[in-house]
Amino acid sequence: MSLIPPAELPYGPLVVEEVYFQHDGPRFFAVRSERWGMRLLALCVDEDELDQSVTYIYLALSQARFHQVRSGGISLRQAFDLAESGDIWQVTADYLAEPPLNRVEQLSAVPAEWLPDADAFLDLPTVTAPDFRPEELGQEARESQRSLMAVELDPAEANTTELRLRVLGRVANSLQDTLDAMAQEEQGERTVSGAIKAEITSEVQMSVYGLRAASFVLLLGIDREGKLFERADLVSGTLGRLVTLVESASSADTLLPQLRGYGPRVRGRFRQLLQNAVEAGSGLAVHAAPLTTEQRAATLNREQVRSALTTIADVSPEVRDMLLPRVALTALNTHRHTFEVWDSVQGARYSGVLSPEAREQVNGSRVGTTSFYSVKIEVQTDFASTEGAPIEKYRLLEINALDG
Amino acid sequence: MPAQVITGCTVLAVSIGGLPAHCPPSGHVEAEGTFYRFSASSLAVGDRVPVGQWGLPVNNRMSEAFEQWNDCDGYAHSVFASLEPLVSARKVLHWAKKRSICKLELVPGMGRVHESPSDVGPEHYDWYPDPLDRVPTAVVVEARP
Numbered sequence A: 001m002s003l004i005p006p007a008e009l010p011y012g013p014l015v016v017e018e019v020y021f022q023h024d025g026p027r028f029f030a031v032r033s034e035r036w037g038m039r040l041l042a043l044c045v046d047e048d049e050l051d052q053s054v055t056y057i058y059l060a061l062s063q064a065r066f067h068q069v070r071s072g073g074i075s076l077r078q079a080f081d082l083a084e085s086g087d088i089w090q091v092t093a094d095y096l097a098e099p100p101l102n103r104v105e106q107l108s109a110v111p112a113e114w115l116p117d118a119d120a121f122l123d124l125p126t127v128t129a130p131d132f133r134p135e136e137l138g139q140e141a142r143e144s145q146r147s148l149m150a151v152e153l154d155p156a157e158a159n160t161t162e163l164r165l166r167v168l169g170r171v172a173n174s175l176q177d178t179l180d181a182m183a184q185e186e187q188g189e190r191t192v193s194g195a196i197k198a199e200i201t202s203e204v205q206m207s208v209y210g211l212r213a214a215s216f217v218l219l220l221g222i223d224r225e226g227k228l229f230e231r232a233d234l235v236s237g238t239l240g241r242l243v244t245l246v247e248s249a250s251s252a253d254t255l256l257p258q259l260r261g262y263g264p265r266v267r268g269r270f271r272q273l274l275q276n277a278v279e280a281g282s283g284l285a286v287h288a289a290p291l292t293t294e295q296r297a298a299t300l301n302r303e304q305v306r307s308a309l310t311t312i313a314d315v316s317p318e319v320r321d322m323l324l325p326r327v328a329l330t331a332l333n334t335h336r337h338t339f340e341v342w343d344s345v346q347g348a349r350y351s352g353v354l355s356p357e358a359r360e361q362v363n364g365s366r367v368g369t370t371s372f373y374s375v376k377i378e379v380q381t382d383f384a385s386t387e388g389a390p391i392e393k394y395r396l397l398e399i400n401a402l403d404g
Numbered sequence B: 001m002p003a004q005v006i007t008g009c010t011v012l013a014v015s016i017g018g019l020p021a022h023c024p025p026s027g028h029v030e031a032e033g034t035f036y037r038f039s040a041s042s043l044a045v046g047d048r049v050p051v052g053q054w055g056l057p058v059n060n061r062m063s064e065a066f067e068q069w070n071d072c073d074g075y076a077h078s079v080f081a082s083l084e085p086l087v088s089a090r091k092v093l094h095w096a097k098k099r100s101i102c103k104l105e106l107v108p109g110m111g112r113v114h115e116s117p118s119d120v121g122p123e124h125y126d127w128y129p130d131p132l133d134r135v136p137t138a139v140v141v142e143a144r145p
Helices: A063-073 A076-081 A136-145 A164-188 A232-248 A252-260 A264-279 A302-313 A355-360 B084-092
Strands: A014-022 A026-033 A039-048 A053-061 A087-092 A102-106 A147-153 A204-213 A216-222 A284-289 A294-298 A318-333 A338-341 A348-354 A372-381 A391-399 B033-039 B076-080 B099-105 B111-115 B124-129 B136-141
Touching: A026 B084, A039 A063, A053 A076, A053 B099, A063 A076, A076 A136, A076 A302, A136 A147, A136 A284, A147 A164, A164 A204, A164 A232, A164 A264, A232 A252, A232 A284, A232 A294, A252 A264, A252 A302, A264 A284, A294 A302, A318 A348, A338 A372, A348 A355, A355 A391, B033 B136, B084 B099
Parallel strands: A348 A391
Antiparallel strands: A014 A026, A026 A039, A039 A053, A053 A087, A087 A102, A147 A216, A147 A284, A204 A216, A284 A294, A318 A338, A318 A372, A338 A348, A372 A391, B033 B076, B033 B099, B076 B124, B099 B136, B111 B124
16 A cells, blocks of 8 residues: 555645655655645655654645745745645654554644755756747747747756846847847848837837746747738848848858848847847747748857857957048047047048047147048947947047148 | 565565566666665664665565565665765755665676666666675765764
């Protein structure tokens, strides 16, 4: 006759669900109540060879609390400390009795020596959200008449489908920025700085509509607010570009040619996306299910994400000289060696640092919009600048006053 | 009843040929190497584990496999490929805190082992001794804390 799990506890039929430690039988295990869905943790605390008895403590846990304990969110000791009245049972399997039976006693508190050590944890990946099924994404896109995508992160140390909001925010921002920048390239309207046209960004604006395991899969769909139909060609092209770029990032040999086909804006936003994945300790997978083209996916593991980031960071900036025949010197700081000039013909403003030669030349120059100069400026364009850093940096090489 | 096992501390007289069908489970290999398991609380480091502690679960009244003649689990001892799972178990289980840990060397001819990991670790094996009353030389390496 089996005394494990005990039929005498008031939770209906119980089944042993997992065994965490066994030694000639289960000693530390979890049982599930088939009726209530909750779990009990069972710990063997004593074995008496004279009495022929084995004693266990059973701790009843809600499903949510069990997930926390199983994933290491709370320690085993904490689980007992947090127990409510009636949650703890002492079950002594008496094998001398005929037939053998369990003697059950409800405990208000567990004897201190029976408790697990304060630093004893389980540390198991624990599913707390429905599983992601990539094959269903395309079908869902067709049924909802909406392009969908899924972004899969697998942060280290994550045992449950959880991600810090700040980390998620960074990844989500850089993903949307990458899509925006790609969409304008798809549209043939590449820009280096300034705002991207709203009519482009609104077409590829994504909304979060679900969460899946494991470990963390964000389901995204094209935002349909304010529009009846999405621009399927633009969306499909943009999502396809993202998958292709992620796919290429598995090797420097394929990544750099792909990136060189893009302007610095896409390169910078993609670098930021990889950077955010690295900071999350995660790999990166994207699944795209556009309405009008086949579903595609690309996956980078953590090492590949780190390696791709290093590849991008190692590319030297492009340097070129730019001659501006007539500009006004609108700001000059001789202590910090900085300048700003205004080209009224092109409507462009350039600011940066002075070269040692230019520091000499600017002595006595008049700041304002009534004196004009011809200047030579070195333009340094980072291959892929991260968020907040200027894409182009300027250095004044020469400045000459124009007559009159 | 595929095996006739005489219960008691030391008198076991069944060969491995008496195991139930499909026992050990597929994937078993020759028992060979160093293994660890819990032993009695009274033993000190260097003590040999007495013969009486090697009763199989099928003979142990306090086992779920007691007299379950067709249950393969009844014919194996739990052994671990490293000390670590046993040390970890002591952090969780008062039962384990009250026990010493012994080391045993298994060599070809002593039976079969089958890897049977728990849900938290790969180190657990079932050792099916051959003959079933085989008693290994096991020496305590860690006394009860």
